[in-house]
Amino acid sequence: MRILVTGAAGFIGSTLTHRLLERGDEVLGFDNLNDYYDPTLKEARLARLQGRPGFTFVRADLEDRAAVDRAFKEFKPDRVVALAAQAGVRYSLENPRAYIDSNIVGFLNILEACRHFGCEHLVYASSSSVYGANRKLPFAVEDSVDHPVSLYAASKKANELMAHTYSHLYGIPTTGLRFFTVYGPWGRPDMALFLFTRKILAGEPIDVFNHGRHSRDFTYVDDIVEGVIRTLDRPPGPDPAYDPMHPTPASSTAPYRVYNIGNNQPVELLRYIEVLEDALGRKAEMRLLPMQPGDVPDTYADVSALQRDTGYTPSTPIETGVRNFVEWYRDYYKV
Template identity: 65%
Template sequence: MNILVTGAAGFIGYHLCRRFLKMGHSVVGLDNLNAYYSVHIKQDRLSQLHEYEHFQFAKIDLADKKAVFKLFQEHDFSHVVNLAAQAGVRYSIENPGAYVETNLVGFSHILEGCRHGGVRHLVFASSSSVYGLNTNMPFSVHNNVDHPISLYAATKKSNELMAHTYSYLYGLPCTGLRFFTVYGPWGRPDMALFLFTKAILEGKPISVFNHGKMRRDFTYIDDIIEGVTRITGRTPTANPHWDSNAPDPSSSVAPYKIYNIGNNNTVELGRFIEVIEDQLGKKAEKQYLPLQPGDVPMTFADVDDLIADVGFKPSTPIEVGIAKFIEWYRDYFHV
């Protein structure tokens, strides 16, 4: 495959590019290297990808329509995996414009590039945040997600709707992936595991939201990547049983599909912190705070469709995943 991976310098993008390259595929990695978090760690990820012969990097902002279209004209992409996005639920409350520009305008450019470039399969990152006010657990792709509570979540839901439209109108096969709290080596510095590890090692307090009663379906990066690679190679087809009188949100009469990729196990934040403390051999000083605007108290992924269609179920326990992250963190920062 000749694959475009957007957000290639990001946490998931870096790991996905490396997996595709090890599988023998050609990869063009796109990223704008924005300063939402440390550009240095993004550059360090890219330096590892440049060691592979069949990797090319394109420093492009998805909002730059001409540059995106030129990239599609220069490369005959067979597959596109769109991971580029302005991330972060809380940041979307402070800077909504950044989410509109990248997650909506930028994604429209990807869709147009795929449409005119004859791309055989577009895989794109959605998010567990689209479930919003839903409380029926575990979260199922067969349930409606019409009540997001952050602009980030709303843009991800919008991506699903935009992709379905292109799938229906132009026959573009599209698969959306709802990721659940991804963590692991090379993780984002704005995510809880990174923040907690750094603060505990430095003897600084950690912020524990919803007074520690948050629950998350923490999903280890290797499980995410295994799911994405399997799905990329599985082009969706129309669901012959789709019923317009009782529409299934996860499929369509068009070549379109939505999956959850989560660990199918919800863990209380307090337990997550305990495992970090155990691995570091040091207790955290905790500052208990209320639930933040835009956050949901619990996530829990139903992955039955993922298992049925690609034969894979994420299963890495947090005790294993956190240990691997902390090993990487100590090595990377020479702690």
């Protein structure tokens, strides 16, 4: 297939693109390589893709409507994976407008391009952050998600609503994937595993919020990519079991689905740090701090809907995933 991947120089996007190329798909990568975190890491991910048969790349902003339209018109993708977004919960407190520009305006440009240039299936990144103030665990796609606690989360919830509208009005099959704390080789420097590894190796203390007592459904990047591909290959149709008298956010009479992708095994942050210490062979000096604004105490993915529809089962324990990350980190940074 011909697949357009936005955010192709990103953590998940670059890993996904390698997998798609390996199975013989043609991929057009679309990314602006912004400086939200170190662009040299994005350039290094992209360099590994450049020159691979079937890969082409466009450097542009999602907010650039003409650039998005041109990419669709010239490449003519069969399917689209929209991963590019302004990421980060904490940064959304400092720079809220970046989230509207990229995650709302940029996503609208993708939807409009899918509408006008044709698209068999749009798969897009949502986030576990949409569960916000919810406390019922595990988080299930059937749960109401109307209480976000960060603008980042609100923008991802808005993406789901926008996608549903286009599925309903124009019959575009769309699938939203709520990712749960993704980690692994080539990961993001703003995420805990990366920050902790850098500081522990440098002999610096690490900031541990909520005194390390919150839990996360840490999900290894290869498991995430497996779930993305399984959903990409299965465009949704209208849900025959959908009951408008008892609506669910997960499906619709339109060709629309939302799924969780997580490890289905939450781990307390203090345990995660122990696993990292074992992999590094060093102890961390911890600075225990209260919860940060915009954070949630716990995440835990109910992935039963994704398992039912695609056969997806996460298979990477944190001990394996963290060790793989540390090996990559030491090799990449020569430490």
